[in-house]
Amino acid sequence: MNLGGEGPPAEALRQSLRALESLAGPTLLIDAQTRVLALGAQASALLKGRLKPGQRLAEAFEAGLAEKLRTALRAHEELPLASLEAASPGAPSALRLRATDLTEGNRSGGWAIHLAVVPEDSGGPEELFHGLWTQEPHMRRLFRTIERAARSGASVLVRGESGTGKELTAHALHTLSSRAKGPFRAINCAALSPSLLESELFGHVRGAFTGAVRDSPGHFRLAGGGTLFLDEVAEMPLELQAKLLRVLETHSVIPVGGRESISVDVRIVAATHRALRREVEQGRFRADLMYRLRVVPLFLPSLRERPGDILPLAGRFLKDLNARGGRQVLRFAAPARRLLQEYPWPGNVRELRNVMEYAHVMGEGPVLSEAELPPEFHEPLSVGLKPSNAGDTHRPAIGAPVSLDDIRRALAQTQGNRAKAAALLGISRITLWRRLRQDAGPRG
Incomplete structure (x- = not known):
């Protein structure tokens, strides 16, 4: 079928392709043998006349495309196309292809092919590393650092915001290490009360406290020969930090309520979203423990x-x-x-x-x-603050934009609590956070 033909069928096809391109971008239709049946206007412009009805896709791209296309189709994956050889001046150097199957019943009707330009600054080749994916060069360099750290037995401290992949990093360090055949145990130090955290880490003996009806080994012993991941380690109370330090120094634990120390062989990977040096300066974290945990620091970018x-x-x-x-x-x-x-x-x-x-x-x-x-992607900055009659607090004033001064006053009033400040302003925490970043401008 040719878009250049005359009559109702050709016009109907033009209209169908226009509608399809408005939804899916540059599109062309191919038959089961990958011959081009028709090209939409966007696809024709993108390819600069390189393909015409009747040609096979491989004539514009690399050889062997037909089999790659079928493989990509079966796996529901996108297919990167090699640089266009002898392409017209101004044609894109690389494209990415998606295929929609047009099969009806058992009869192959070919495919609708959707094209997209691969940006030149797309960051280079992609890499999937133990659940962490990137095409950014600095992330790929981090992956190589993780590989090197995994080969040693040193304690690793992973620093990163929530959702950046700290536990995936810990799993990678374990899987790539000589301890890979041993157990991997993880515990969130912020999720448990101090007494329960102590019992979960070091174990307890029967009768140590109400409800201790049997001995419990604890995570250090359960992780023997493997890796123990201490998530949010900065939230650990100071008294437990001292006990953790003793375990790291003596390679042994004393269960809660017990008297005898028990040897343990565990590699520690700790993680936090806080700067431990600042926590040490403010007296919330032991310096000697920080140095024990932070032998190899890894920083996960946001x-x-x-x-x-x-x-x-x-x-x-x-x-x-x-x-x-x-x-x-x-x-x-x-x-x-x-x-x-x-x-x-x-x-x-x-x-x-x-x-x-x-x-x-x-x-x-x-x-x-x-x-x-x-x-949160659509919230307008439409609420401000005005002084109340009492003169010492602020209340939302509907219709006024939120200024940086409004935000500062709200933060001062709530002792820096962003959630409370956002509620006082009548905006979300995300909006407040975004305004603070925008008003702060570029950082040196």
């Missing part, structure tokens, strides 16, 4: 520091959601792309995954629009 990964990661999460069936999202609308790139991502990669799941569920059709993103 998603804000990986701008080239935001949209590719979002696309990967959508591909996983598409594979579950139901809605099939093929691309982002331009306004949605802009909002995703400009959002501060305080929850990092974990938050991005949750946002994609929300949008996938809440929307319809093959294009993810800005309206399908969660409410």
